[in-house]
Amino acid sequence: MSDFVEGWTLGHTLGEGAYGEVKLVINTTSGEAVAMKMIDLVKHPNARQSVRKETTIHRMLSNPHIIHYFGQRSEATMEYIFLEYAAGGELFDRIEPDIGMPAWEAQKYFKQLVSAVEYLHSRGVAHRDLKPENLLLDEHDNLKVTDFGMATVYRLQGKERCLDKRCGTLPYVAPEVLSRPYHAEPADVWSCGIILVAMLAGELPWDQPLAECPEYLAWKDGKYMSLTPWSKLDNASLSLVRKALHHLPESRYTLKQIKEHRWMLTKIHKDRKLEGNDVLDGNGLNQMCSRNEHKVPRLGLSQPEFPGLEASYTDDMNFEQRAGFSFSQPTDMEDLLLCTQLQTTQYTQNASQNILQKLVRRMTRFFVKSECDNIAKKLVSHLEHEGYTCRISEVGVITVATVDRRKMPLVFKANIVDMDGKILVDFRLSKGCGIEFKRRFVKIKTDLGDLVEKGAVSWPIAVATHSMP
Known part of the structure; x- marks a missing residue:
């Protein structure tokens, strides 16, 4: 370790990205840890524009379910972005392949995700790359949205624009993103729906939402009931997913409608299956309800410019260039x-x-x-x-x-x-x-x-x- 600045010690590399790497920085007095994203401008001379856009968006945001931005430092050959270090790992690590996670846990994380995305949209920001790898957990097991490298402002001073950049991660992108100019909010809602399926079923429904993909075509045509992952979902969660993954963006549920769906309002207990009268009101308080709820079993181009931001804020990353990892999480064991x-x-x-x-x-x-x-x-x-x-x-x-x-x-x-x-x-x-x-x-x-030592890894x-x- 070596001093980065007075009072802060530079630790090991946490991750690698398209433009540089991330290191852990620790305060020598308090032990506070911060993730420092480093962008090498010698290797990537055009990256400064992407940094300006990402940090501009970060400065607009302050929410308990969005990774906290501490600041930026510019040098002649290097850019530094300082972010909250999420100590709880990545959401995808809680998803067991082909199984998912307990329904109560999926519901908890999904509510936090919806809250975060709703806040982003209230600020006129679209994330455009929502997926479990970009959802981190803090030390209290609360979800944090991270990696705003593909984010953009779609609404400014009350004026909303359509987007036309084909970006994101293919299994999570909405169909309209691949075919034509699209509205920002329904596209993010679609990604949230795919994340919910992954949490509940432990698998993704398709490679990409195109007519050439038979799994997507079966979903679009309503011929999916005997197929996975849909057969793993109970009626209530499947009802919500159908609304969030409607192929027409204008018919897709809004975040407000998602929050009002019965699966979101029904408390799922850790130690038992869903009870019909166990429903939450808008304040999270138990209330008696006579509705007969289904039981939930335990189940993982360049864009047009807009007023107020400079032309240099456009991003030009594509599917192939984007690294599939979360910036504020470590790579090596020592960094965990x-x-x-x-x-x-x-x-x-x-x-x-x-x-x-x-x-x-x-x-x-x-x-x-x-x-x-x-x-x-x-x-x-x-x-x-x-x-x-x-x-x-x-x-x-x-x-x-x-x-x-x-x-x-x-x-x-x-x-x-x-x-x-x-x-x-x-x-x-x-x-x-x-x-x-x-x-x-x-x-x-x-x-x-x-070769494996039997028994669970000890976490203390x-x-x-x-x-x-």
Whole structure:
């Protein structure tokens, strides 16, 4: 570690993006952690325009369910953006492939997502890349919308404009985004609907919402009831999804209508299925209701300019250029450790100093048996046998690359860490679909069953000593 500015220590790399990387910055007195997004202007001379647009939008926003923006610093060859560090991980990590998550949990996160997007729209901002990978969780398990690299202002001084930039992530984009100028709000609503399906069913309904896609065509024509993921949804949630994923944007539910749907108003308990009279009013208070609710089972171009902002704010990123990761989340195991207690009152630059830290709760990691030697070689051998391309860095981090079922790039990293005498293998998504990454992780862990230490990973305080070469 080294000082970035007086009183703040520069930590390890948290992530990599289209224009640069993200590092963890820690206050040497309070231990406060901040994510610092770094954009290299030598490698990307045109990136300053994108930074200006992103930070302009960030400065417009202040909401408990949107990642907090702290500020910006400009230098001749580098731009820095300082963002809230979300210690709870990514939403996609809570989604079990082909299963999803408990309905009460999906409802909680979906309500918070709707609240965040409703706030964005009240400020005239469209996110345009809503997906689980861009939804983070704080230390209190509250959802935070992040990554505003594709966001834009669509309403200014009461005047609304149509958008025509084809951007986003294909399985989550609305059909009108791929075909013609579109209105911002229905397009974001569509993405929210896809996220709800992913949370409840653990899979995405289609590769892209086009007539050439048979899964989408079946949905559009109403011939989907026997197909997944729809067969996994109960009547109440399916009713809401039908309204949010109407193929005509003018007929699609608004966020206000979504909030008033019975699935949103019905309290789903952690320890039991939905009861017909367990309904919430607008203030979140229980009230008796005579309605017979269904039971919910436990279930994961350039744009036109507008007045007031300069022409340099246009963005030119496309589907292929956009990295599939969340900027304020870490890549390596060491960066998943959020300091909760120090052995001294301040950080030092002594690399050998042990720091007592707390693991961020995530599910894509496992311990291997302590007698297992050369775990990195064994892991790489297995991955290459399965058709993955692997590369090991000088510090022992394994970068794994492949393509998913949509023939889109999928890149993740495996970091092997000595955790106070126990060997932890930690997987982290770098680019691609989070659910597909989770599905691959589950298979890899199953295949390596003989090497995996039985039992769940212990989440409480642990000591991180070093990464294994």
